Amino acid sequence: MFESLTLAPADPILGLTELFQQEPNPRKVNLGVGVYKNAAGGTPVLAAVQEAERRLLDQSTSKTYLPIAGHPQFGAHIQTLLFGAGHRVVRSNRARTAHTPGGTGALRVTADFLHRHSPASKLWLSDPTWENHRAVFAGAGVETALYPYYDAATRSLDFSGMLAALGAASPGDAVLLHACCHNPTGIDPEPEQWEQLAALLAERSLLPLLDFAYQGFGHGLEEDAAGLRTVVRHCPELIVCSSYSKNFGLYNERVGAMTLVAASAEAAERAFSNVKPVIRTNYSNPPAHGAAVVSLILDDPDLRQRWEGELTAMRTRIRAMREQFVAGLARHGVNRDFSFITRQNGMFSFSGLGRGQVQALRDRFGIYIVGSGRINVAGMTEGNMDYLCEAIAAVL
Ligand code: LMR
DSSP, X not given: OGGGOOOOOOOTTHHHHHHHHTOOOTTOEEOSSOOOOOTTSOXXXXXXXXXXXXXXXXXXXXXXXXXXXXXTTHHHHHHHHHHOTTOHHHHTTOEEEEEESHHHHHHHHHHHHHHHHOTTOEEEEEESOXXXXXXXXXXXXXXXXXXXXXXXXXXXXXXXXXXXXXXTSOXXXXXXXXXXXXXXXXXXXXXXXXXXXXXHHHHTTOEEEEEEOOTTSSSOTTGGGHHHHHHHHHOSOEEEEEEOTTTTOOGGGOOEEEEEEOSSHHHHHHHHHHHXXXXXXXXXXOOSHHHHHHHHHHHOHHHHHHHHHHHHHHHXXXXXXXHHHHHHHHHTTOOSOOGGGGGOOSSEEEOOOOHHHHHHHHHHHOEEOOTTSEEEGGGOOHHHHHHHHHHHHHHO
């Protein structure tokens, strides 16, 4: 069997990291995968996480299995982060959360769940979207379609195109929205646009599926949840796939959540009972450590305060890198207006660099960015900024 297999293409994001590791250029910079770097160029464990891990080590008495839906207190904490303290969907027991291995695990559980229980529905994805979205859903057998999102000419949201496409979607279709910090464009709908979008989803009976991987990386924990909370106000049913890789720096612990909101507590109970077999037949039950860390931090006022401080520092630093990047390009004689980069949210910047320029950055300078032109701004540092701007000026 193996003899007949052809070579699969490398992953467009994680495959770059593999190539980067073999790159001989001593000045190489990896701005491909979305990983945050501090001023020293490292991705250290957050102090709040380290303290939580110390306490967990002292308290830990068993490594027995978690339930299928994961860590028992994690779900309640996640629902508070997503919807806000005391939200009516939580009070009325309409929300159920499964703790999953990363945000990708949450997406895959959702994909299998949709395929099993709504096989005729399509999933609408933004054009462009995270490189892995289509593959995760198509891999589970879910048909996907694209709605317009990015207007390259104005470097802004193509809101009328988005509304027109979603207005023509069939009732029962699912629509994936990035709750904040759209990956890869960094462009999010304005509050008023969220209202219109949510009203349209409700009116057309479309199922909102919010991918929420960057809560706290845009404007703040509460501010970044505003779009989701608008959708909850309009739509009786929705699914949220959230990730704690970035905002807790827990990348390799794989901690995420799939939360469903149903129109009633009874429907939530029935729907969630159908999520459990999806998990059981996939990875059985999730790994415990990451969710235990997140739960402990969210449970303990002191750790929570420390974590929020560290999250604010990451967000502020990314904004500063955006400013320095735009100023650096101008200093290196780039005439093109790159000020849009300071208006984008989250880790990424959709730079507008073409495939040829992306390749030239790699070949000539050892600078790795995703083929779409997506740059991980959170991977820039004071130390690599000048080299980076000089290289981009050269390939432009
Ligand atoms: C990214 O978009 O770079 C991150 O979400 C990491 C990944 O798994 O692709």
